[in-house]
Amino acid sequence: MTGPDDKRRTIRDVAKAAGVSISTASNALNGIGRTNAETREKVKRIADELGFRPNALARGLLTKRSHAIGMLTNDTYGRLTLPMAAGVSEILVDHGVSLFLCATNNDPRLAKLHLDALLDRQVDGIIFSATRIDLEPPPELLKLGIPVIYAFAQGPADSVSFHPDDAQGARLAVQHLQALGRSRILHITGEQNYLAARIRAEAYREASGACDVMFGEWSEEWGHTAIDAVYSQTGKKPDAIFCGSDEIARGVIGALRDRGISIPDEVAVVGFDNWEVISKQTRPPLTTLDMALKDIGRRAGLAILGLSRREKLEPGIVRHPCSLVRRASA
Amino acid sequence: MTGPDDKRRTIRDVAKAAGVSISTASNALNGIGRTNAETREKVKRIADELGFRPNALARGLLTKRSHAIGMLTNDTYGRLTLPMAAGVSEILVDHGVSLFLCATNNDPRLAKLHLDALLDRQVDGIIFSATRIDLEPPPELLKLGIPVIYAFAQGPADSVSFHPDDAQGARLAVQHLQALGRSRILHITGEQNYLAARIRAEAYREASGACDVMFGEWSEEWGHTAIDAVYSQTGKKPDAIFCGSDEIARGVIGALRDRGISIPDEVAVVGFDNWEVISKQTRPPLTTLDMALKDIGRRAGLAILGLSRREKLEPGIVRHPCSLVRRASA
DNA sequence: TTTTTCTGTTAAAAGGTTTTAGCATATGAG
DNA sequence: CTCATATGCTAAAACCTTTTAACAGAAAAA
Numbered sequence: 001m002t003g004p005d006d007k008r009r010t011i012r013d014v015a016k017a018a019g020v021s022i023s024t025a026s027n028a029l030n031g032i033g034r035t036n037a038e039t040r041e042k043v044k045r046i047a048d049e050l051g052f053r054p055n056a057l058a059r060g061l062l063t064k065r066s067h068a069i070g071m072l073t074n075d076t077y078g079r080l081t082l083p084m085a086a087g088v089s090e091i092l093v094d095h096g097v098s099l100f101l102c103a104t105n106n107d108p109r110l111a112k113l114h115l116d117a118l119l120d121r122q123v124d125g126i127i128f129s130a131t132r133i134d135l136e137p138p139p140e141l142l143k144l145g146i147p148v149i150y151a152f153a154q155g156p157a158d159s160v161s162f163h164p165d166d167a168q169g170a171r172l173a174v175q176h177l178q179a180l181g182r183s184r185i186l187h188i189t190g191e192q193n194y195l196a197a198r199i200r201a202e203a204y205r206e207a208s209g210a211c212d213v214m215f216g217e218w219s220e221e222w223g224h225t226a227i228d229a230v231y232s233q234t235g236k237k238p239d240a241i242f243c244g245s246d247e248i249a250r251g252v253i254g255a256l257r258d259r260g261i262s263i264p265d266e267v268a269v270v271g272f273d274n275w276e277v278i279s280k281q282t283r284p285p286l287t288t289l290d291m292a293l294k295d296i297g298r299r300a301g302l303a304i305l306g307l308s309r310r311e312k313l314e315p316g317i318v319r320h321p322c323s324l325v326r327r328a329s330a
Numbered sequence: 331m332t333g334p335d336d337k338r339r340t341i342r343d344v345a346k347a348a349g350v351s352i353s354t355a356s357n358a359l360n361g362i363g364r365t366n367a368e369t370r371e372k373v374k375r376i377a378d379e380l381g382f383r384p385n386a387l388a389r390g391l392l393t394k395r396s397h398a399i400g401m402l403t404n405d406t407y408g409r410l411t412l413p414m415a416a417g418v419s420e421i422l423v424d425h426g427v428s429l430f431l432c433a434t435n436n437d438p439r440l441a442k443l444h445l446d447a448l449l450d451r452q453v454d455g456i457i458f459s460a461t462r463i464d465l466e467p468p469p470e471l472l473k474l475g476i477p478v479i480y481a482f483a484q485g486p487a488d489s490v491s492f493h494p495d496d497a498q499g500a501r502l503a504v505q506h507l508q509a510l511g512r513s514r515i516l517h518i519t520g521e522q523n524y525l526a527a528r529i530r531a532e533a534y535r536e537a538s539g540a541c542d543v544m545f546g547e548w549s550e551e552w553g554h555t556a557i558d559a560v561y562s563q564t565g566k567k568p569d570a571i572f573c574g575s576d577e578i579a580r581g582v583i584g585a586l587r588d589r590g591i592s593i594p595d596e597v598a599v600v601g602f603d604n605w606e607v608i609s610k611q612t613r614p615p616l617t618t619l620d621m622a623l624k625d626i627g628r629r630a631g632l633a634i635l636g637l638s639r640r641e642k643l644e645p646g647i648v649r650h651p652c653s654l655v656r657r658a659s660a
Numbered sequence: 661t662t663t664t665t666c667t668g669t670t671a672a673a674a675g676g677t678t679t680t681a682g683c684a685t686a687t688g689a690g
Numbered sequence: 691c692t693c694a695t696a697t698g699c700t701a702a703a704a705c706c707t708t709t710t711a712a713c714a715g716a717a718a719a720a
Binding site: 021033058064 | 696697698699700701702704705706707
């Protein structure tokens with residue numbers, strides 16, 4: 001009962017049905033070469049009727065462009081990577097390019113395995129992305145012969161990277177708090193060995209003139225602990241707190257509430273990430289900075305497309321601006 | 331200054347360097363046919379030295395197996411999909427199979443676009459996954475001619491799907507609470523139009539003998555609201571609450587704390603999801619059910635591999651057991 | 661010695677497309 | 691009427707691999 005429809009149509013079928021040669025069919029379908037408008041339309045119509053779709057493998061083999069790119073990430077749970085991947089994918093699909101997702105799980109063996117697979121598949125380029133902007137790529141990536149773009153990860157000097165503009169984001173937070181009339185702004189953030197934490201802290205210092213930075217962990221618990229520490233000491237209390245992440249901010253808010261301190265009246269709180277599952281659900285909802293990860297993904301996608309077409313790109317780190325999402329906490 | 335190394339080595343280069351024919355080289359590398367052990371080793375050694383890696387496009391063109399599979403998902407922010415994708419990828423990479431990630435963003439046009447691209451690329455199979463088990467796939471997916479596996483999504487009658495075992499999970503929660511001596515167990519869950527919510531509620535009813543189900547939304551806020559409603563009415567109060575998600579549980583815990591009700595002494599709370607960013611950070615940390623999404627991904631990956639090798643699989647829904655993660659809240 | 665079997669190797673075809681170079685035919689210029 | 695040019699189309703090569711069928715040569719059997 002297997003009809004003739006269970007096999008895929010090739011350009012040969014189209015050519016035969018249209019009564020032309022394979023080359024003419026190809027030319028007509030791709031709109032290149034010298035082709036009579038009439039034949040062109042006819043071929044296209046018949047291809048449509050037959051449901052012909054060109055075999056990407058054959059095409060790629062010949063043209064040396066697979067129209068696929070690989071995304072290598074150390075992330076598996078995707079809070080940062082997946083929005084970026086969505087942005088990348090969104091750009092690529094409109095250009096007929098598909099995306100291989102390779103989660104390395106921080107395992108060098110796996111990274112190598114994925115990388116080899118990508119090369120075997122003749123991908124036109126690779127996007128390397130990570131969970132922190134100062135994570136270095138696997139060394140094999142550096143001398144590859146195909147374009148590489150770094151998104152939320154550290155690339156070598158002559159490469160193109162896309163990062164959120166952490167400094168601008170921090171300034172935005174401080175300025176917003178100052179505009180609310182706050183003058184004693186405390187900064188509670190994550191681990192100091194994260195570059196992003198240091199950049200934000202530095203921008204905070206410059207913008208606020210203050211130096212009250214508490215480095216710790218990227219966790220809600222640290223937010224709690226930090227507040228406990230602040231309020232168990234004597235001395236002036238802050239009237240605003242700029243947190244290095246929404247999770248920290250959630251801990252801070254919880255601890256302030258436990259102490260009966262009203263937010264934002266007594267202390268205003270600003271977070272960082274706009275991770276909505278948290279920022280929308282704190283009480284009060286959190287004013288926070290959005291890193292526009294999807295946009296970063298889009299830009300990385302456009303960049304890799306450009307590179308794969310041999311366009312030249314200015315090397316360096318492109319810092320994509322953060323935006324302040326205003327909710328009730330500040 | 332472009333040396334001879336900037337071009338990729340082909341099997342032709344290997345054959346020439348080893349002084350054998352292309353076919354011998356191929357046979358030797360793949361370990362098939364009749365080949366002298368000595369020649370085989372020599373060819374392999376030289377291929378290694380030259381850094382030869384076979385072109386997956388050419389191979390796929392000929393063998394009709396691209397060793398790539400596509401994952402179509404309606405999810406972009408990845409709380410459910412990404413752990414599954416990680417599991418899929420983990421299985422596939424060990425079998426030399428790569429994964430195309432296609433985020434449809436719930437847009438049928440995009441779904442069609444991605445699907446066509448996957449077919450053009452001759453993928454060996456497709457995994458359709460979603461953010462809810464009763465989401466139907468795009469109709470084009472149903473009559474495709476290549477294998478499809480449904481993960482956390484609804485497949486047609488004759489297909490193979492992998493779901494978490496929601497009923498078993500709910501029973502586990504109830505049994506755990508009963509073992510703690512709780513007898514008045516309330517179930518606060520999400521929207522009734524979600525199949526998973528109904529399955530869990532039904533299992534809860536059977537296991538507990540009670541009927542106290544409150545359907546609402548999948549949000550922390552709903553957890554709050556629900557508790558407010560319960561405690562503003564007269565009548566017996568529950569001594570345990572089984573929540574349909576960790577987010578709801580977080581709201582429930584927050585509201586209980588606001589009322590000075592001690593957890594777990596007065597009221598024990600169990601969540602569902604084991605989304606660690608929440609479940610580890612509630613106070614007290616949340617006892618909850620883990621759906622083992624990564625395992626579901628692994629099983630889906632194995633299944634699609636099997637199907638792509640024309641193995642037969644029993645159609646139906648495979649329900650993967652949930653496990654109880656015990657923390658302090660119950 | 662002749663015939664058969666086995667072994668190691670290879671030429672050639674196949675897979676589906678794009679592209680190059682060339683072939684007729686028709687049109688325009690001289 | 692001849693020569694150049696433009697037009698529409700096509701045969702064939704190329705991309706890189708796997709696989710089939712066949713070919714020598716050697717060993718075993720008759």
